[in-house]
Amino acid sequence: MQLPQKHSATGTTIFTVMSALAQKHNAINLSQGFPDFHIDERLSKALGDAAASGFNQYAPMAGLPVLKQEIANSFRRRYGVQVDADSEITVTPGATYAIYTAFTAILSPGDEVIVLEPAYDSYIPNIEMNGAHAVIVPLSAPTFSVDWQRVQDAITPRTRSIIINTPHNPTGAIWTLDDWDQLAAIVRNTDIIILADEVYEQLVYDGARHHSVLEHEELRQRSFALYSFGKVYNNTGWKMGFCIAPQELTQAFRRIHQFLCFTVNTPAQYALAQHLAHDTRPIHEVMQRKRDYFLELMKDTPFTIHAPARGSYFQVAGYERISDLPDREFAEWLTREYGVATIPVSAFYSNGKDDKLIRFCFAKKEETLADAVARLVKLPAL
Numbered sequence: 001m002q003l004p005q006k007h008s009a010t011g012t013t014i015f016t017v018m019s020a021l022a023q024k025h026n027a028i029n030l031s032q033g034f035p036d037f038h039i040d041e042r043l044s045k046a047l048g049d050a051a052a053s054g055f056n057q058y059a060p061m062a063g064l065p066v067l068k069q070e071i072a073n074s075f076r077r078r079y080g081v082q083v084d085a086d087s088e089i090t091v092t093p094g095a096t097y098a099i100y101t102a103f104t105a106i107l108s109p110g111d112e113v114i115v116l117e118p119a120y121d122s123y124i125p126n127i128e129m130n131g132a133h134a135v136i137v138p139l140s141a142p143t144f145s146v147d148w149q150r151v152q153d154a155i156t157p158r159t160r161s162i163i164i165n166t167p168h169n170p171t172g173a174i175w176t177l178d179d180w181d182q183l184a185a186i187v188r189n190t191d192i193i194i195l196a197d198e199v200y201e202q203l204v205y206d207g208a209r210h211h212s213v214l215e216h217e218e219l220r221q222r223s224f225a226l227y228s229f230g231k232v233y234n235n236t237g238w239k240m241g242f243c244i245a246p247q248e249l250t251q252a253f254r255r256i257h258q259f260l261c262f263t264v265n266t267p268a269q270y271a272l273a274q275h276l277a278h279d280t281r282p283i284h285e286v287m288q289r290k291r292d293y294f295l296e297l298m299k300d301t302p303f304t305i306h307a308p309a310r311g312s313y314f315q316v317a318g319y320e321r322i323s324d325l326p327d328r329e330f331a332e333w334l335t336r337e338y339g340v341a342t343i344p345v346s347a348f349y350s351n352g353k354d355d356k357l358i359r360f361c362f363a364k365k366e367e368t369l370a371d372a373v374a375r376l377v378k379l380p381a382l
């Protein structure tokens, strides 16, 4: 059968490959980005209560008003920004869906989208599924900061959008206010639309704070900001998220959304609305403790930590003192021989660029992290 090839990514994603390999070798899985601990009991109870109370039919297309209002309250409380619940927020089945929907709302065949690599793996296929092209600008290792001259040089008359991600997966880098200003200067006097993937917005460490595109008055007018409840409440399997954008962009987003999935899981929306209203504690502290614990343990291994993660729940590490294998082979070898699964960072580059780095996910129970590192300390250094 002849079927169209909608994007250039071929084969199974590395996340599926590494998780399958982890299972096969009974390895500790620090590869895929999801927590291995329980969610807040009040949240799971709220989900059960919502279903038992009969909230089981279609919610309004853009999301339950009560949830959208709680999201707006949360952004006002935490960032001091006013977001209009009705005209600017759309509840989605996760951030990946929201990214695809935003691209579909704005892209035409032949358009170009600038992608900073390493990058989350859905961006480029989503761009290509819309007949557009990704224009790659590499981030500068080892800090993975943005080289703004290279972004400027990548702009052409066909550039329709730039997708950015802070805090960053896989590197844990975060954007400064200056980064946002640099971006604003580049897109000023163009009609380029920004997609700001801020799914790890609440996971920023060492007293730093996340700067949201919503705080940047100029950029906000031309941006979709994309969020995931999964990364905030440790319930990635619920696949719940939302998009915040100015009215005109939100209307374009909803024109696609209403014919893609129309509406999102009703009991989960009720549960999240209730949780958002009552649980206003900062959540980065728990994850920072895990990061610090993991980094402390890693000092006894031959891995090199070039820069501690400043955000997200990932830590990148170099293995130059252990092996000179390409990163994918090294990650497979580590899973097979030492029983710890990770992700090779080359998987986040469309050209497979290999900086000999692997990514650990530290959003795990302390005992999981301790068991994993107990295996890694046995690694002989070259």
Ligand SMILES: Cc1ncc(COP(=O)(O)O)c(C=O)c1O
Residues within 6 Å of the ligand: 033, 093, 094, 095, 096, 097, 120, 165, 168, 169, 197, 199, 227, 228, 229, 230, 236, 239, 240, 241
């Ligand atoms: C940068 C980034 N964006 C988006 C997502 C996806 O979020 P969701 O599970 O809500 O689709 C992830 C998940 O790993 C991510 O790391």
